[in-house]
Each structure stands twice: as structure tokens, then as C-alpha cells.
Amino acid sequence: MTHKIAVLPGDGIGPEIVAEAVAVLHALDLDIALQTAPVGGAAYEASGHPLPEATLNLARESDAILFGAVGDWKYDTLERSLRPEQAILGLRKQLGLFANFRPAICYEQLTHASSLKPELVAGLDILIIRELTGDIYFGQPRGRRSAPDGQFAGAEEAFDTMRYSRPEIERIAHVAFQAARLRSKKVTSVDKANVLETFQFWKDVVTEVHGQYPDVELEHMYVDNAAMQLVRAPKKFDVVVTGNMFGDILSDEASMLTGSIGMLPSASLNDRNQGLYEPSHGSAPDIAGKGVANPLATILSAAMMLKFSLRETRAAERIEAAVSQVLTDGLRTADIWSEGNRRVGTREMGQAVIDALRGDAGSGKTILTTS
Ligand code: NAD
Numbered sequence: 001m002t003h004k005i006a007v008l009p010g011d012g013i014g015p016e017i018v019a020e021a022v023a024v025l026h027a028l029d030l031d032i033a034l035q036t037a038p039v040g041g042a043a044y045e046a047s048g049h050p051l052p053e054a055t056l057n058l059a060r061e062s063d064a065i066l067f068g069a070v071g072d073w074k075y076d077t078l079e080r081s082l083r084p085e086q087a088i089l090g091l092r093k094q095l096g097l098f099a100n101f102r103p104a105i106c107y108e109q110l111t112h113a114s115s116l117k118p119e120l121v122a123g124l125d126i127l128i129i130r131e132l133t134g135d136i137y138f139g140q141p142r143g144r145r146s147a148p149d150g151q152f153a154g155a156e157e158a159f160d161t162m163r164y165s166r167p168e169i170e171r172i173a174h175v176a177f178q179a180a181r182l183r184s185k186k187v188t189s190v191d192k193a194n195v196l197e198t199f200q201f202w203k204d205v206v207t208e209v210h211g212q213y214p215d216v217e218l219e220h221m222y223v224d225n226a227a228m229q230l231v232r233a234p235k236k237f238d239v240v241v242t243g244n245m246f247g248d249i250l251s252d253e254a255s256m257l258t259g260s261i262g263m264l265p266s267a268s269l270n271d272r273n274q275g276l277y278e279p280s281h282g283s284a285p286d287i288a289g290k291g292v293a294n295p296l297a298t299i300l301s302a303a304m305m306l307k308f309s310l311r312e313t314r315a316a317e318r319i320e321a322a323v324s325q326v327l328t329d330g331l332r333t334a335d336i337w338s339e340g341n342r343r344v345g346t347r348e349m350g351q352a353v354i355d356a357l358r359g360d361a362g363s364g365k366t367i368l369t370t371s
Contacts, residue, residue, distance in 0.1 A: 003032045003310045006062035008039040008055065011084055012283025013293035013346075014068025020295035020350025021066060021302040024322075027354045028315045030306075035062075039091075040070025040084035040283075050087040059091055059276075064309040066302060067091075067278035072285045084283075092132050097268040097276055098168070099175045100130040100247065101304070104234075104254035104264065109327040113259030113336045120234060121257050127179060128240045128254055130247025131172040132268055135198075136162040137244050162198045164243065169202050171271070173209035176241035177216050183238055186217045190226045190242035190250065202243060223250070230254055255280050260335040262294030265301035267308050277305040291345040294333040296323055299353055322356035329356075 007022060009015040025032060037043075037055040044050045050070065059065050070084035080086065091097065106114060106124035114121045139161030147157040173189075180187045189206045191199035203220055210218045221229070223246045229236060230250065234257050242250060255261045264280040279297030287293055300323060306316035331352050332341040344352065 001031070003030065003064070003312075004062045005032055005034045005305070006055075006058045006065045007034050007036040008059070008065060008067045009036065009042070010039050010068040010070040010087075010283060011041040011072050012069055012285045012288040014040070014070065014283055016288070016291065016346050017279065017293055017295040017298040018066060018068040020346060020353075021298040023350055024299050024319060024353055024357065025066075025302055027357050028318065030312060030315055034066075039067070039087045041072050041075050043087065044075070044078075044082060044084060048082075050082060050084045051090040055087075056090070056094060059095060063274065064305045065091070065276040066298075066305060067276050068298065069279065069281065069283035071283045088278075089137070091276055092268060093138065095274060095276070096133065096270040097274075098131060098133045098271075099172060099269045100132040100251075101179075101267045101269070101308075102128045102130065102247075102251040102254070102264065102280055104128065104251070104258050106258045107263070107324065107327055109324075110259040110263065110336055112338055114257055116231060116234070116257055124234055124257055126234065126237045126240060126254055127183065128242075128247060128251045129172065129176045129179060130251060131164075131168065131241075131243050132247075133244075134164050134168045135244030136160045139163040162196065162245075164198050164202055166201075166205055169205040170209055172241060173206045174212075176239055177209065177213040180216045180239040181213070185215060186219070186238040188219050188221050188226070188237055188240045190221050190223050190240060190246055192223050192246070193220070194222060199243070206241070226250060227253060230257065251280065260294060262297055262333060262335045263300070264297050265304050267301070267304045269308060273309055275305060275309040277301040277309075291347060292334050293346050294335050295346050295350050296333075296353075299323060299350070318357055319353070322353045325356040325359075326352040 009018040037058045038046050075083050104126045106121040111118045111122050142160045144158045147153050147155050176187050191203045193200040193203040255264045261281040266280045267275050269275040303316040303319040306312040330341045331344050337343045
């Protein structure tokens with residue numbers, strides 16, 4: 001059966017890194033049909049909307065979406081609904097992509113690229129599971145108004161609404177406990193139950209769901225403590241599950257433990273296993289067009305796509321092994337470069353992965369073991 005993949009390169013470095021991931025996919029012997037469409041700022045320029053109907057329809061009809069990144073500072077003055085970032089929020093909402101998987105793995109070869117001491121990150125392998133379609137990012141009402149009461153009554157104010165329903169918490173908790181069963185059977189649920197009603201509810205519901213997974217250990221941690229523990233003793237964590245906003249922040253923090261955000265893939269899945277696969281980083285306008293961006297996070301996202309949505313586990317493992325091989329060979333883009341290694345650009349790194357694939361690199365680091 002032909003796998004249908006929507007390719008949405010987006011803005012900034014998006015097209016450069018997606019091109020490398022597409023080349024890697026073509027180098028595999030797979031029955032795939034790829035179709036490209038504009039998204040984000042590129043789509044806004046072309047048709048006046050960051051998520052045109054045709055792009056959304058293509059995404060809906062595909063088995064999986066390979067996404068680059070969207071955004072540029074030049075769109076910051078646009079009305080919010082037209083900003084590039086709305087495309088990604090729209091895709092998540094429209095496709096029901098509620099479960100975001102972000103592995104933070106420190107490759108042995110990159111231990112020294114981390115901002116933490118090597119002994120703190122060597123062997124690090126955390127999976128952050130972030131709820132992606134609820135929380136304060138989507139809660140209504142939101143807006144600006146004249147403050148109705150309080151010390152500053154009458155002054156201009158802005159507000160958002162944090163909310164979670166029971167089914168939203170239950171389904172992400174199940175995802176986390178099931179993922180933990182395939183790893184070291186430990187889940188840390190991150191909340192702010194000491195201050196927020198929403199997260200006291202989160203904690204209560206996660207605890208209830210845990211009743212169905214007696215073989216998995218559950219710990220609860222406040223988000224401020226989790227932020228601290230991630231840089232103090234990150235290897236204490238295995239599966240971390242949290243809400244949309246806390247997950248946004250903690251997964252970026254975790255990414256730096258691994259050396260570079262340019263190394264980290266991500267997957268966002270719905271309940272039909274349809275997924276959007278993208279690097280954890282943004283469109284990096286500061287380096288766009290220079291040919292220096294690290295394409296490995298996107299290439300590894302393609303590997304996650306093969307594993308999760310397309311059930312092509314062997315092909316995914318070949319990509320992961322090839323990435324590990326190029327790192328062992330000492331190839332480094334600028335973001336992960338250190339003395340004694342060979343500095344390469346985006347194209348050269350992508351080509352090196354293809355060369356390693358053709359040489360069929362040995363077994364590499366497995367990014368996720370949940371297939
Ligand atoms: P960013 O992740 O784009 O960049 C942060 C830093 O990391 C920059 O110094 C950048 O050069 C570097 N970097 C990122 N990816 C890299 C790679 N592959 N190789 C080497 N270096 C890399 O975050 P930002 O600067 O805060 O945001 C830039 C734009 O991206 C904004 O418009 C933002 O809204 C958008 N954004 C989009 C997404 C998405 O599309 N999912 C996610 C985050 C940010």
C-alpha cells in the first residue's frame with residue numbers, strides 16, 4: 001500500500017531541512033507518495049492565509065505530515081489569526097493531534113555539546129509527552145478588555161483561560177502510561193496543583209487513570225521543581241507527561257540537555273495514529289538561507305513518522321543508525337560542532353546520512369521503542 005505523505009516545508013530553514021529529510025526518504029526502498037504544500041508565512045504570502053484550505057485538506061487525506069517550521073519576526077505585526085504560527089495550532093486542532101512525543105536523547109558522540117557536565121547527560125533518554133490541543137493555548141474566553149474590577153479596574157488588560165476537561169486528561173494519561181510500559185515503567189506527571197485549580201484536577205485525574213496501570217510507577221512534580229530537576233539530575237526522569245504550556249517550556253529546556261535543539265525530532269499523534277512529524281525547533285530566521293542548519297532533527301522526525309504512522313519500523317531504524325554513524329564519523333553542523341570534528345553544512349549532512357544508509361550503517365541509537 002502506498003503511504004501518502006504531506007510535505008509542508010514552511011518558512012525560514014524549514015525548506016532547507018525538509019529537503020534533506022525528503023532526500024533521505026527517497027533513498028529508502030519504500031512505496032511512498034509525497035505531495036508538497038505551502039504553510040505558515042509562505043502560505044500567507046501565496047494566498048493570504050497561513051493554513052489554506054488546500055493545505056489542510058492535503059494534511060487530512062494523508063497518512064502522515066512531514067513539517068518543517070513556520071514563523072518569522074516580520075509577521076509579528078500581523079493580526080494573530082494570520083500569523084504563521086496559527087498554521088501549526090490549526091493543524092493540531094483540526095486533526096485532533098493531542099499527543100506530542102518529544103524524546104530528549106543525548107547521543108554519546110555529543111555528550112560534550114551539552115551545556116551540562118558530561119556525567120549529568122551521558123546516556124540521557126527522556127520522553128516528554130505534552131498534551132497538545134488544550135490548556136491555556138486554546139481556552140476561551142481570551143482577549144483584551146477594560147479590567148472589570150480589582151485595583152486596576154477600568155485599565156486595559158489582557159486575559160487567557162486555562163482549562164482541561166476530564167477526557168482530555170484521561171487520554172493523554174493513558175498515552176503516557178502505555179509509553180512507560182515500553183520503557184522503564186516510570187511516569188512523572190508535572191503540574192502546578194499547589195496554585196492552579198486546573199492542575200489540581202489534572203493531578204486527580206492522572207492519579208485515577210494510574211489505577212489501571214499498577215505496574216507503572218507514578219510520581220507527581222510541580223513544574224517549577226521539574227524545571228530545576230531537569231538541569232540538576234535529568235537522568236531521574238523517564239516518561240514525563242504534562243499540559244500544553246508546561247510541556248512547551250520543559251521540552252525546550254530538555255532539548256538543550258542533549259546539545260542542540262537541532263537534534264530533536266517530535267511527533268504529534270491523534271487517536272487514528274495519523275501524525276504530524278517536525279523538528280522540535282522553530283524556523284530559525286537568523287540562519288535561514290545560509291545552508292548551515294542542522295537537518296538531523298527533521299531526518300529523525302521522518303524516522304519517527306515511519307515508525308509511528310507508517311509502521312515501517314525497519315526503515316526507521318536504518319535512518320537512526322545512519323544518523324548515529326555520521327556522528328561517529330565526526331560530521332557536525334555548526335550548532336553541535338566542537339574542536340576535532342568536521343564542520344559541515346545542511347546539504348553535506350543530509351548527503352552523509354544517505355551515504356551511511358547506502359552503506360547500511362550498523363545498529364544506532366533507537367529514538368523511541370513504542371512501535
Ligand atoms: P528557533 O527554534 O527557530 O531558534 C532558536 C535558536 O536555535 C536560534 O539561534 C536558531 O538559529 C537555533 N536553531 C534552531 N534550529 C536549528 C537547527 N536546525 N540548526 C541549527 N540551529 C538551529 O526559535 P525562535 O528563534 O524562538 O523562533 C523563530 C521563529 O520560529 C519564530 O517565528 C517562532 O514563532 C517560530 N517557531 C516555530 C515553531 C514551529 O514551527 N513548530 C516552533 C518554535 C518557534
